[in-house]
Amino acid sequence: xxxxxxxxxxxxxxxxxxxxxxxxxxxxxxxxxxxxxxxxxxxxxxxxxxxxxxxxxxxxxxxxxxxxxxxxxxxxxxxxxxxxxxxxxxxxxxxxxxxxxxxxxxxxxxxxxxxxxxxxxxxxxxxxxxxxxxxxxxxxxxxxxxxxxxxxxxxxxxxxxxxxxxxxxxxxxxxxxxxxxxxxxxxxxxxxxxxxxxxxxxxxxxxxxxxxxxxxxxxxxxxxxxxxxxxxxxxxxxxxxxxxxxxxxxxxxxxxxxx
Numbered sequence: 235x236x237x238x239x240x241x242x243x244x245x246x247x248x249x250x251x252x253x254x255x256x257x258x259x260x261x262x263x264x265x266x267x268x269x270x271x272x273x274x275x276x277x278x279x280x281x282x283x284x285x286x287x288x289x290x291x292x293x294x295x296x297x298x299x300x301x302x303x304x305x306x307x308x309x310x311x312x313x314x315x316x317x318x319x320x321x322x323x324x325x326x327x328x329x330x331x332x333x334x335x336x337x338x339x340x341x342x343x344x345x346x347x348x349x350x351x352x353x354x355x356x357x358x359x360x361x362x363x364x365x366x367x368x369x370x371x372x373x374x375x376x377x378x379x380x381x382x383x384x385x386x387x388x389x390x391x392x393x394x395x396x397x398x399x400x401x402x403x404x405x406x407x408x409x410x411x412x413x414x415x416x417x418x419x420x421x422x423x424x425x426x427x428x429x430x431x432x433x434x435x436x437x438x439x440x441x442x443x444x445x446x447x448x449x450x451x452x453x454x455x456x457x458x459x460x461x462x463x464x465x466x467x468x469x470x471x472x473x474x475x476x477x478x479x480x481x482x483x484x485x486x487x488x489x490x491x492x493x
Contacts, residue, residue, distance in 0.1 A: 252306065260333075260341070262329070262344055262345065262385055263374075264324070266387040266389075267348055267352045267390060269457075270387035272326070273321070273324075273463060273468035274473070274474040276321070281321065290327075297343075298345045300315055300317075307326075309322070309324075311327060315348070316350050319350045323471045325387070325427075328477075328478025332478060332483075347367045347371075354388065355398065355401075389440045394436070398436075399434075403447060406443065407447055451488075457469065457477055457480075
């Protein structure tokens, strides 16, 4: 009886695994800190488990797991990636579902890489976070497909100290250049989310730096004004859904503008 119970517990995980992911998938890298990792529905150390229909799983949406295996994606996308914190709903699933509804993408692969509480300096080339992001991005392409974009939502931790806020633009531009060089994708698209909140007094300094980056194929989506879960830092579940739709529209608009 005990062995049968164990088998039943293991079946859902085994069924979710993808032995050979399609080679025509479009891959999106999800990077940054807590709002990308997803805190929608999280209060304290508890996630309410509520998944909006816009974030429902779909066999055509895959996730690269912490063990570097493709599996059917579901919330919380960053479970096991942002491993020291409680993850909830982020923008990734609503983004992917919105792209599927456009009818232009047969299979979407999501590569979660965001880690809460990280500063831009923590993502510099040579750090563990940067190395993991590049490694996971490369592994995602081993079975075919292409990278559509990097979705980047980060900066709340850089609003605390003037030195970090003042260096944000330079560090962000360097991250883009390093990723393009190390992934051998000189025209890699990065869609950056403008801060909706911050931990310190320099939020507007960071926001201005985000809006002011003058690199080709870097797009800006502004989260300011979206409702916050805890009143001051993390986007609510519905705000994450809305942000996912905004990111999807930005990506679709980018594709149209490059035709």
